[in-house]
Amino acid sequence: MLILHCPFCGPRDHSEFLYGGDARRTRPAPDDADGARWHDYVFLRDNPRGTHVEHWQHIHGCRAWLTVTRDTVTHEILAVTAARPAAAAGDGR
Amino acid sequence: MPPKSQMSEYSVLSLLREGLTGHTGWPRAWRDPAPKAEYDTVIIGGGGHGLATAYYLAKNHGITDVAVLEKGWLGGGNVGRNTTIVRSNYMIPGNTEFYEFSLKLWEGLSQDLNYNVMVSQRGQLNLVNGQAQLDAAARRGNVMRANGIDAELLTPAAVRRRVPFLDFSPAARFPIYGALYQPRAGTVRHDAVAWGFARGADRRGVDLIQNCEVTGFRIERGRVTGVETTRGTIGARRVGLAVAGSSGQVAALAGLRLPIESHVLQAFVTEPLKPLLDYVIGFGAAHFYISQSDKGGLVYGGDLDGYNSYAQRGNLPLIEEVASAAASLMPCVSRLRQVREWGGIMDMSMDGSPIIAATPVDGLYLNAGWCYGGFKATPASGWCFAHTIATGRPHELNARFALDRFRAGAHIDEKGAGPTPNAH
Ligand SMILES: Cc1cc2nc3c(=O)[nH]c(=O)nc-3n(C[C@H](O)[C@H](O)[C@H](O)COP(=O)(O)OP(=O)(O)OC[C@H]3O[C@@H](n4cnc5c(N)ncnc54)[C@H](O)[C@@H]3O)c2cc1C
Ligand SMILES: [Zn+2]
Numbered sequence: 001m002l003i004l005h006c007p008f009c010g011p012r013d014h015s016e017f018l019y020g021g022d023a024r025r026t027r028p029a030p031d032d033a034d035g036a037r038w039h040d041y042v043f044l045r046d047n048p049r050g051t052h053v054e055h056w057q058h059i060h061g062c063r064a065w066l067t068v069t070r071d072t073v074t075h076e077i078l079a080v081t082a083a084r085p086a087a088a089a090g091d092g093r
Numbered sequence: 094m095p096p097k098s099q100m101s102e103y104s105v106l107s108l109l110r111e112g113l114t115g116h117t118g119w120p121r122a123w124r125d126p127a128p129k130a131e132y133d134t135v136i137i138g139g140g141g142h143g144l145a146t147a148y149y150l151a152k153n154h155g156i157t158d159v160a161v162l163e164k165g166w167l168g169g170g171n172v173g174r175n176t177t178i179v180r181s182n183y184m185i186p187g188n189t190e191f192y193e194f195s196l197k198l199w200e201g202l203s204q205d206l207n208y209n210v211m212v213s214q215r216g217q218l219n220l221v222n223g224q225a226q227l228d229a230a231a232r233r234g235n236v237m238r239a240n241g242i243d244a245e246l247l248t249p250a251a252v253r254r255r256v257p258f259l260d261f262s263p264a265a266r267f268p269i270y271g272a273l274y275q276p277r278a279g280t281v282r283h284d285a286v287a288w289g290f291a292r293g294a295d296r297r298g299v300d301l302i303q304n305c306e307v308t309g310f311r312i313e314r315g316r317v318t319g320v321e322t323t324r325g326t327i328g329a330r331r332v333g334l335a336v337a338g339s340s341g342q343v344a345a346l347a348g349l350r351l352p353i354e355s356h357v358l359q360a361f362v363t364e365p366l367k368p369l370l371d372y373v374i375g376f377g378a379a380h381f382y383i384s385q386s387d388k389g390g391l392v393y394g395g396d397l398d399g400y401n402s403y404a405q406r407g408n409l410p411l412i413e414e415v416a417s418a419a420a421s422l423m424p425c426v427s428r429l430r431q432v433r434e435w436g437g438i439m440d441m442s443m444d445g446s447p448i449i450a451a452t453p454v455d456g457l458y459l460n461a462g463w464c465y466g467g468f469k470a471t472p473a474s475g476w477c478f479a480h481t482i483a484t485g486r487p488h489e490l491n492a493r494f495a496l497d498r499f500r501a502g503a504h505i506d507e508k509g510a511g512p513t514p515n516a517h
Contacts, residue, residue, distance in 0.1 A: 015410040043352040043499040047341035049403045
């Protein structure tokens with residue numbers, strides 16, 4: 001079991017969370033008409049072996065989206081923060 | 094290269110002779126050559142797909158100046174880790190014909206390779222657990238039959254005659270509404286597939302180089318001219334990449350970013366039993382499948398663990414989930430001991446379908462995105478990848494498996510899950 005330290009709920013089993021994938025992709029602006037940028041955003045991945053920054057949602061807890069830094073070889077969790085900066089600052093609850 | 098005669102042909106006669114002389118006369122099944130400075134074609138990855146590609150390059154195209162470079166040992170990757178199921182019950186154009194061609198190749202493969210890969214067409218029952226699923230199964234079966242593929246929709250009674258030990262009770266958690274049955278589906282001995290293709294390629298002159306990891310590419314003016322490896326630089330006019338779970342990593346060495354994520358998939362085996370399960374069963378309610386190996390163990394698996402991973406081992410929640418699916422489908426398994434579990438790294442593509450195609454680098458070809466279904470594809474994948482490398486153009490069977498199909502909107506999304514690789 002991976003243990004994710006949710007900043008709101010404390011240490012919880014990863015089975016309480018939904019995996020949201022790579023958090024380092026940047027979504028083009030909604031009115032960006034460039035198909036190539038949308039293609040890269042939606043379909044391409046760095047898929048690193050080692051440190052991966054990824055989203056998890058605490059669906060069986062506070063339901064917040066979190067940003068997790070994890071090693072894809074050892075599965076070690078290196079950091080967990082709230083995905084929304086406002087929530088991280090403590091005024092987003 | 095040792096003389097051809099030393100590479101003996103396997104036959105009933107040779108088996109008898111060796112049986113009578115203590116099995117001391119078998120020659121090694123393939124050579125262990127040092128890499129040459131240069132080859133016409135280099136294949137990266139000594140899994141099922143890389144070895145099959147080398148075999149068909151030699152056999153179908155007469156291209157024998159070929160090396161297969163494997164970072165570990167032949168067959169140590171997914172080809173030796175899968176649950177050995179082969180079938181051709183696909184519904185989307187592109188997949189349907191390709192997987193059926195593969196099943197036809199399996200049917201003649203032992204003779205073709207002169208190597209018993211133990212093809213067992215025991216039939217697969219894909220169970221249906223609801224009315225909507227029954228309609229979907231009927232439609233899938235019709236698509237298969239319209240393409241000349243065997244498929245039968247079975248009633249619950251017909252399912253029960255074949256596998257009476259499933260939970261048919263009125264209180265069953267997942268009532269059985271029937272099954273889509275493919276009689277020609279079954280299992281193939283996975284290690285034998287790696288070894289058979291390896292021996293077949295070696296006998297046609299291909300060099301199989303183990304303990305040789307590719308660490309970089311030589312690319313001059315947009316064209317590949319060779320690879321850097323832990324055993325030195327090896328020149329090549331053409332390079333084929335077939336490294337399954339490592340696809341993203343190795344492609345990045347050539348400057349490519351792929352529509353692929355790497356995820357771990359586990360498999361499990363119980364203590365051996367007397368013959369119990371004569372079919373392969375796919376369970377529609379949960380993602381779960383099970384068959385019985387020739388040694389007697391029940392071999393089964395389910396979903397991916399669900400997060401990016403390069404660790405060839407899985408996690409406990411999935412073990413629990415798969416075990417509970419097993420017990421709700423086949424209550425009699427609940428008292429069995431599970432003796433082993435292991436994991437393999439899956440190259441999960443963005444639409445669940447593979448890529449067999451040229452890349453933006455001239456002379457570099459890609460075979461990837463097999464998700465957890467690439468074992469059944471092994472012979473057709475090798476056949477089509479060899480054709481693509483040899484002629485520079487895709488075979489009609491892999492024309493849709495292009496790398497740029499996502500850009501073109503031509504996805505082959507059998508499950509309709511969208512670009513969420515952990516859901517395919
Ligand atoms: C648990 C599990 C169950 C499965 N069940 C089924 C099933 O029932 N039916 C089915 O059809 N499919 C199944 N699959 C999927 C199937 O096994 C794979 O899709 C298929 O084996 C992948 O192709 P391959 O055999 O060439 O891969 P591999 O055997 O993984 O070959 C890739 C090779 O590339 C080598 N390599 C990697 N990087 C480098 C490098 N830099 N230099 C040199 N070599 C390198 C690796 O060492 C490896 O040997 C399953 C997979 C798993 C893990
Ligand atoms: Zn929480």
